[in-house]
Amino acid sequence: MLKIENLHVSVEGKEILTGIDLEINKGEVHAIMGPNGSGKSTLSYILAGREGYEITQGRVLFNGKDLFEMSVEKRAWAGVFLAFQYPVEVPGVSNIYFLKAALNGIRKFNGLSELDAMDFISSVKGKMKELDMDEKFLYRAVNEGFSGGEKKRNEVLQMSVLEPTLCVLDETDSGLDIDALQVVAEGINRLRSPERSFVLITHYQRLLDYIKPDFVHVLAHGKVVKSGGPELALELEEQGYAWVEDKLAS
Amino acid sequence: MSVTQLPNAHYASLITAKNADLVGCEFDWLNSLRVKAAEGFSETGFPSPREEEWRYTNISPIEKSQFNLPTKAGAIDTRFLQNVLLDDCHHLVFVDGFYQPTLSSVIDLTEGVVVSAISEGVSEHEDLLKSLLDSVVETPALGFINFNTALFTDGAVISIEENTQIEKPIQIAFISSKEGALSIINCRNLVLAKAGSKATLIETYHGAEDSCYLSNIVTEVVVEPNANLSHNRLQAESLKAYHIGGVYSRLDNNAIFNQYNYNFGSVLSRSEVHAELGEASDCTLDGLYIAEDRQHMDNHTRVNHAQPHAVSNEFYKGIMNDRSKGVFQGRIIVALDAQKTDAKMNNRNLLLSDRAEADTKPQLEIYADDVKCAHGVTVGQLDDSAIFYLRTRGADEEMAKNMLTFAFANEMVERVKFKPLRIKILEELLKRFPQQGMKIEWL
Numbered sequence: 040m041l042k043i044e045n046l047h048v049s050v051e052g053k054e055i056l057t058g059i060d061l062e063i064n065k066g067e068v069h070a071i072m073g074p075n076g077s078g079k080s081t082l083s084y085i086l087a088g089r090e091g092y093e094i095t096q097g098r099v100l101f102n103g104k105d106l107f108e109m110s111v112e113k114r115a116w117a118g119v120f121l122a123f124q125y126p127v128e129v130p131g132v133s134n135i136y137f138l139k140a141a142l143n144g145i146r147k148f149n150g151l152s153e154l155d156a157m158d159f160i161s162s163v164k165g166k167m168k169e170l171d172m173d174e175k176f177l178y179r180a181v182n183e184g185f186s187g188g189e190k191k192r193n194e195v196l197q198m199s200v201l202e203p204t205l206c207v208l209d210e211t212d213s214g215l216d217i218d219a220l221q222v223v224a225e226g227i228n229r230l231r232s233p234e235r236s237f238v239l240i241t242h243y244q245r246l247l248d249y250i251k252p253d254f255v256h257v258l259a260h261g262k263v264v265k266s267g268g269p270e271l272a273l274e275l276e277e278q279g280y281a282w283v284e285d286k287l288a289s
Numbered sequence: 290m291s292v293t294q295l296p297n298a299h300y301a302s303l304i305t306a307k308n309a310d311l312v313g314c315e316f317d318w319l320n321s322l323r324v325k326a327a328e329g330f331s332e333t334g335f336p337s338p339r340e341e342e343w344r345y346t347n348i349s350p351i352e353k354s355q356f357n358l359p360t361k362a363g364a365i366d367t368r369f370l371q372n373v374l375l376d377d378c379h380h381l382v383f384v385d386g387f388y389q390p391t392l393s394s395v396i397d398l399t400e401g402v403v404v405s406a407i408s409e410g411v412s413e414h415e416d417l418l419k420s421l422l423d424s425v426v427e428t429p430a431l432g433f434i435n436f437n438t439a440l441f442t443d444g445a446v447i448s449i450e451e452n453t454q455i456e457k458p459i460q461i462a463f464i465s466s467k468e469g470a471l472s473i474i475n476c477r478n479l480v481l482a483k484a485g486s487k488a489t490l491i492e493t494y495h496g497a498e499d500s501c502y503l504s505n506i507v508t509e510v511v512v513e514p515n516a517n518l519s520h521n522r523l524q525a526e527s528l529k530a531y532h533i534g535g536v537y538s539r540l541d542n543n544a545i546f547n548q549y550n551y552n553f554g555s556v557l558s559r560s561e562v563h564a565e566l567g568e569a570s571d572c573t574l575d576g577l578y579i580a581e582d583r584q585h586m587d588n589h590t591r592v593n594h595a596q597p598h599a600v601s602n603e604f605y606k607g608i609m610n611d612r613s614k615g616v617f618q619g620r621i622i623v624a625l626d627a628q629k630t631d632a633k634m635n636n637r638n639l640l641l642s643d644r645a646e647a648d649t650k651p652q653l654e655i656y657a658d659d660v661k662c663a664h665g666v667t668v669g670q671l672d673d674s675a676i677f678y679l680r681t682r683g684a685d686e687e688m689a690k691n692m693l694t695f696a697f698a699n700e701m702v703e704r705v706k707f708k709p710l711r712i713k714i715l716e717e718l719l720k721r722f723p724q725q726g727m728k729i730e731w732l
């Protein structure tokens with residue numbers, strides 16, 4: 040589904056991603072862990088298509104197509120979704136309208152008709168219930184004045200409404216207390232399917248107690264320095280990121 | 290303060306030629322007011338950009354256009370009219386500056402309430418006219434006001450009886466017909482909300498598509514003690530027209546005046562909203578101006594805290610696209626005696642193109658010492674991170690920009706409580722910034 044080959048990315052002349060190779064197949068869950076500043080968010084933004092980065096080498100294929108040839112919205116239409124580490128506040132745009140506009144954009148691209156408004160609202164309300172979100176959030180401006188945890192739930196709500204095929208979640212667990220973490224993790228688990236792949240970016244292994252990854256990759260200085268199974272996350276938890284740094288130094 | 294300038298010969302000649310058969314010419318007091326105004330105009334002419342208050346707006350295209358005075362109303366087709374008239378309102382309709390009784394409807398008014406046209410009620414309401422006309426505009430008056438006083442052909446005269454509430458809003462619609470091209474609408478509205486009364490007025494402006502004309506409207510408003518008046522303006526003139534519109538108000542003690550000002554039309558427009566505040570009165574001035582292509586929209590406000598304990602809240606938003614220009618000049622004056630004044634002014638501008646321009650100039654003149662005055666202005670662009678966020682969810686770039694722009698404007702539209710007007714304003718907004726799948730009931 041996603042193939043990242045020798046990806047080098049710079050910002051203002053400074054190289055941040057220094058050669059990433061990663062292959063993610065349908066239905067797989069990959070966790071990417073790494074210390075702060077290792078380039079995790081940069082990688083997620085690159086996949087979503089944010090401007091301001093210079094891709095100096097390498098390529099990314101999504102279902103065999105060059106991702107960098109696709110505009111931001113085209114990627115969304117084709118099934119790429121990024122749950123932001125810091126979701127953006129959009130004053131004045133209600134959550135319900137935002138979700139509907141987004142979903143209809145995607146449906147239109149895929150040759151589907153617009154959803155009936157009533158069906159749409161009741162389906163969204165059902166999903167909010169699962170995520171333990173109050174219905175009043177539907178009519179509030181997107182993320183405006185939401186707490187950190189509410190913003191993260193809202194990201195997962197969007198994901199469950201839009202039903203993407205590649206879900207990139209950037210530190211969706213950070214800032215959540217243990218109850219919220221559980222609710223959000225269940226929300227993500229419900230979306231797991233043989234057709235859908237996940238990239239879980241996280242700083243801590245505790246998210247992985249709830250969502251079991253198929254693969255774990257350690258990112259340091261803009262590069263995958265180690266890959267393995269779920270046990271690698273536990274190893275990291277015990278040894279800390281200093282262990283990675285030490286290994287790199289030696 | 291004002292810089293002397295010779296009046297444009299064409300417009301000066303209109304005044305001298307036309308005084309004889311105007312509405313109310315049977316009244317000496319009115320004739321002498323008109324003569325005085327004509328003299329005032331012959332001294333100043335229209336304002337020049339050398340005057341501080343007009344430095345951002347050059348009205349020379351109006352002078353060059355040599356508009357003429359209309360002699361009668363042209364025809365309006367019913368489709369056009371249907372689109373103009375708001376549901377659930379009393380309607381006073383003026384075409385090319387003349388009242389149209391057959392297109393208007395005012396029904397079931399409470400005893401003692403006057404909702405009429407000057408041309409209809411000039412004898413019956415002479416005292417009312419006499420007490421209101423020229424009673425609120427400042428002297429020396431602006432060239433445009435003098436021009437209006439000297440030449441107004443008609444307008445609304447409204448008086449709300451003491452302690453009376455008018456349920457339905459009163460819409461005063463000014464329409465320029467096709468035949469009205471190249472002519473001037475000079476209308477004068479006189480409004481009195483007597484003590485303890487409550488009413489909503491809506492002035493709307495429209496013209497035949499692509500027709501070029503000048504609207505020069507003056508509205509004088511008196512809000513007596515404890516009265517509550519909501520005054521709305523929807524300026525949706527033809528995009529080739531010129532619009533000079535002034536609302537001059539005086540609030541007595543404990544009066545409430547809410548003025549909502551929505552500007553979409555005209556190639557060049559100037560709105561002037563003035564309020565003089567009595568003791569413990571409450572004044573809200575809200576505005577929205579949206580300019581495209583080469584439209585020029587100038588908004589002037591002046592809030593005069595003449596007495597203590599009054600509250601004023603002013604919030605204007607502008608959106609400028611293409612090569613358009615938006616101007617906001619807001620002046621707050623707090624007199625020496627006006628202690629415990631609470632005055633707020635805010636102007637926020639959104640530029641949608643590199644060639645669009647926003648000029649914003651708040652001016653505070655504070656002579657009292659125990660007052661709260663706050664003001665803020667911003668000029669900005671759409672938030673790139675919000676555009677990106679919307680696009681990652683599947684809105685294309687244009688849609689994302691439209692969503693954010695619409696949201697910026699909608700904050701001002703939400704303030705309109707009367708639904709038929711709010712929907713009309715939303716329609717203007719959605720024409721400019723379409724929202725796919727948007728349901729008006731979600732707003």
Ligand SMILES: Nc1ncnc2c1ncn2[C@@H]1O[C@H](COP(=O)(O)OP(=O)(O)O)[C@@H](O)[C@H]1O
Nearest residue numbers: 050051055073074075076077078079080081082
């Ligand atoms: N727009 C930017 N301009 C300059 N430096 C940046 C920018 N974005 C990221 N960086 C730098 O790149 C490195 C990686 O950042 P980031 O991808 O946010 O790391 P992580 O998400 O792993 O904490 C950091 O050193 C950060 O300061």
Ligand SMILES: [Mg+2]
Nearest residue numbers: 079080124210
């Ligand atoms: Mg990060």
